[in-house]
Amino acid sequence: MNPTKKAEEAYPTRRQVGFALVSAGVLTSEWLNTYALVPRRAFLPDVIWPYDMESGQAVHVSRTDDAGRWRRYADDDVPIVTQWDDGGHEGPRPGRLPTSSASMPSVVFRMLDVLTVDEDSRVLEIGTGTGWNAALLAHRTGDGHVVSVEVDAAVADRAREALHRFGALVEVVHGDGLCGAPDHAPFDRVVATCGVREVPFDWVAQTRPLGVIVAPWGTGFTQDDALVRLQVHASGEFAQGRFVGPVAFMKARAHRTAPVDHEAYAPHTGFPAVEEPGEVAAEIAAGGRFGPLVFALGLRVPDCAFSPAQERDGARPLWFYSRGDRSWACVFLREGRPAQVWQHGPRRLWDEVRAAHAWWCAQGRPGWDRFGLTVGAAGEYAWLDDPGRPL
Template sequence: MSDMGPGRRSLRERLLSSGAMAPDWAFAFDAVPRGLFLPEVMWPSAEGERVVVSRTDDLEEWQRWADTDVSIVTQWDDGDHTGLERGELATSSGSMPGVVFDMLRELLVFDGAKVLEIGTGTGWCAALLSARLGETNVVSVEIDEAVAKAAREALDAAGWHPELVVGDGLLGWPDGAPYDRVLVTAGVREVPRAWIDQTRPGGVLVMPWGPIFTGQTALVRLVVNDDGTASGHFVGATRFMHVRSQRGEWPRHRDYLPDGWPADTRESTTSLTASDVLPEDDYAAVDFVLGLLVPDCVHAHGRSPRGTMTMWIYGLGDLSWAAAYFDEETPSASRVYQGGPRSLWNEVETAYRWWTEQGKPGHEQFGLTITTEGHQHPWLGEPSTLVRHIRE
């Protein structure tokens, strides 16, 4: 630790004092400087905005960001985008150190545990796992060839040689199975059975999981049972880029309402307010819970031309839609418009009322079971209390 710069030293202290980094991971932090895994040009997150930093132009600034507890985008648009401007979609990154160590802590590793990582990204995490568990116990899978190549070069230069695989991590890596631990560093909406099948009974999987309704995910820790199921609690909210095939296509408004309000639009009112269902906090439990109960839809919000906060909900797979115009002057009677086979607003309102009746439980009170057939069953409190989808 003696040759650590002040920025890295202070990050270390922060991670330890916040409890994100368990003491048994401090040695790995010391052995693996994050800066060795970050590219020449990168886009750290500064108060929600992405700024661009170049090592050649400003080494000090570049190093300051490398030692800061923020996520850093390292690739846009699956590599199609080049240049210094930000691209459309962040497709690879160095995850926030606090989140990386949260995940490593939740993984509950033991000396000599064999780990499969999905989403090599920069390679920093694979190096941390190698430092903690030995490089022969680490396999990491990355879908993007260029990202994997850069990670391999960085790992080689830093002196770590875990097994790196270029391929679709949703298939796991059967050649290295069975694993004691699986760490997924990209968000998933569907947990592939392959990951569970390749893990020993009693083994642990940690991943960011979230329904399509929201960009938010929650970290879940699943333990593999003897009967081949896997189950466990969520351990807190997070936000992650999703695995490639589960990003989800954003629907086009004009496909739902090509000519304004259709003649069969159903009108009603609601007493829910914008702050009930559109929290300012990106990590609020309500967003996650609505997604657990109301499947196969996404939502957006904005202000109408008259300045009214509006929530739009679009069904996926059918053309159901709903719009709630939150009336700040008469909040008990905001107007709702719905169309298509599902009444999506009614589903959201029923879900919200259910959550309120349960005492507004947070992420940690929910859990997830994956059955032997690969079905996903979220639950509240204990695995037998299933959270069921609402369909109206």
């Protein structure tokens, strides 16, 4: 068999990806025609860094060097980085921080389905990126109904060019998306394609009563987010709704958090550990980065960063760092042995995490759909089951 042909067959075609998305219930009939007519590849630059599922890394792909490989990745259900380090990156190797991308189609259409747009809906998009998501929305809602705000001028220019080239009439605004687009308000729908640590009230104020806001929201406990769907109250004074499930998005620039400097917290563990049963820590480790337990811990243990290390030779340390001071905790798991716990600083972080775990268990181990968020002019708060039960 021809090696080149065999390599090509290892990648699914766009038709096969679409079939898989339909089978998974992600690509609904309302969006099927849009998927067919608005391909992601029309909005990608010649040089991309798609996430390779086999290696678990972003890989450099150039359309000039290998057009077939570029197209296969463009059509596949993988996220694709299109900018590193806010545009300060050069060369084929990945940069330090991905700062603009084209999300994987399964995530895009899942969010669009949650957004529930109709023909003629006026939509505000926060984070233009490549322009593909805005083009999908414009195809569904009609020309001139989508306004997209992009904080990076170069990214905004490229998206504007791609949208014009494709023939999608979208208003691209260079500015801070956290402020919305007041000159174009009101909107029926607001969708954010960047992760936020707080939903700006400006989005609520610029959305019509009973309108919908969809955004990736997180606590900072990890870098991951949860998708929240908010509906603006009839009074227009607040918005609230439930979380849908886990997602991972690049953060809005103003909501980025600096990486934890481990040495600044814990240059050594030069004091005795406390031993305890390891069931709680083991459940946290096994829950995975996208599990509802880790999300609940982030809600119950504020201003804390969780950093689980990779398991090596049957051992795995779980680190917790306070964002407000230099408190830290480490739980060291080793198969067949009690957990070893170190805590240092004014906060006893492991005690807080363990108490949060006990709370989660006492509530019946709630999943995503039992958590919600309320956003008002005075701020926001998360709740369990009912807005009257704030966390």
